[in-house]
Amino acid sequence: xxxxxxxxxxxxxxxxxxxxxxxEIASSQVKIGIRAPRQVAVLRGEIHLTQQQNRAxxxxxxxxxxxxxxxxxxxxxxxxTRAV
Amino acid sequence: MPHIVTKSFGEFDxxxxxxxxxxxxLPAFEDQKAFVLIEEASHGPLVFLQSVVNPKLxxxxxxxxxxxxxxxxxxxxxxxxxxxxxxxxxxxxxxxADLLCLAMLVATENCPTANLMAPVVINRKNRRAVQAxxxxxxxxxxxxxxxxxxxxx
Numbered sequence: 001x002x003x004x005x006x007x008x009x010x011x012x013x014x015x016x017x018x019x020x021x022x023x024e025i026a027s028s029q030v031k032i033g034i035r036a037p038r039q040v041a042v043l044r045g046e047i048h049l050t051q052q053q054n055r056a057x058x059x060x061x062x063x064x065x066x067x068x069x070x071x072x073x074x075x076x077x078x079x080x081t082r083a084v
Numbered sequence: 085m086p087h088i089v090t091k092s093f094g095e096f097d098x099x100x101x102x103x104x105x106x107x108x109x110l111p112a113f114e115d116q117k118a119f120v121l122i123e124e125a126s127h128g129p130l131v132f133l134q135s136v137v138n139p140k141l142x143x144x145x146x147x148x149x150x151x152x153x154x155x156x157x158x159x160x161x162x163x164x165x166x167x168x169x170x171x172x173x174x175x176x177x178x179x180x181a182d183l184l185c186l187a188m189l190v191a192t193e194n195c196p197t198a199n200l201m202a203p204v205v206i207n208r209k210n211r212r213a214v215q216a217x218x219x220x221x222x223x224x225x226x227x228x229x230x231x232x233x234x235x236x237x
Contacts, residue, residue: 052112054111057199
């Protein structure tokens with residue numbers, strides 16, 4: 001991973017079209033501005049990760065799910081189970 | 085009674101009041117705003133989240149409490165607003181029992197994993213639902229359901 005040190009008001013570029021600027025630095029949060037073409041999707045990291053997981057989850061069929069679950073019951077679950 | 089021809093369960097009848105409303109859809113499926121829950125005895129504790137509009141779209145989930153009985157739910161203000169619940173403050177206007185919390189399952193390299201980073205949270209009182217994505221790194225998006233020493237085939 002490339003690591004860059006920047007102060008508030010300073011920026012860096014990704015490729016030709018994307019500029020990322022540090023707008024404001026507070027004690028536990030950084031405010032960041034992104035200039036990018038409309039066709040470049042800018043997403044918070046956790047949302048991007050959730051999209052990927054959801055796409056993978058949507059392709060899990062019932063049969064595979066049952067098989068996996070069966071395996072889970074044959075092997076110990078990582079934590080003890082309890083009714084909800 | 086309205087029904088949907090599902091991918092895995094054939095024709096499924098549901099009452100309109102069973103429909104869960106996802107005002108924001110689900111990440112990667114933002115246009116899908118109406119789902120029903122399908123539970124069948126033959127499928128153990130699995131809960132299926134079936135789209136009402138798209139028969140092919142069905143997520144397999146487990147109640148989060150079955151995966152981690154000590155799971156601590158965290159809902160950001162925006163999601164709380166969509167669920168129409170108050171969080172934080174001195175008098176939250178909901179009981180934990182009002183919320184149903186489901187983790188989506190994925191086969192990660194043939195091993196079952198659950199997304200504990202972004203559980204689906206359903207407000208039983210008004211049937212509104214969101215996928216409540218956590219901003220902390222406390223829980224994994226690929227939490228293994230099997231013990232580490234188990235080998236997946």
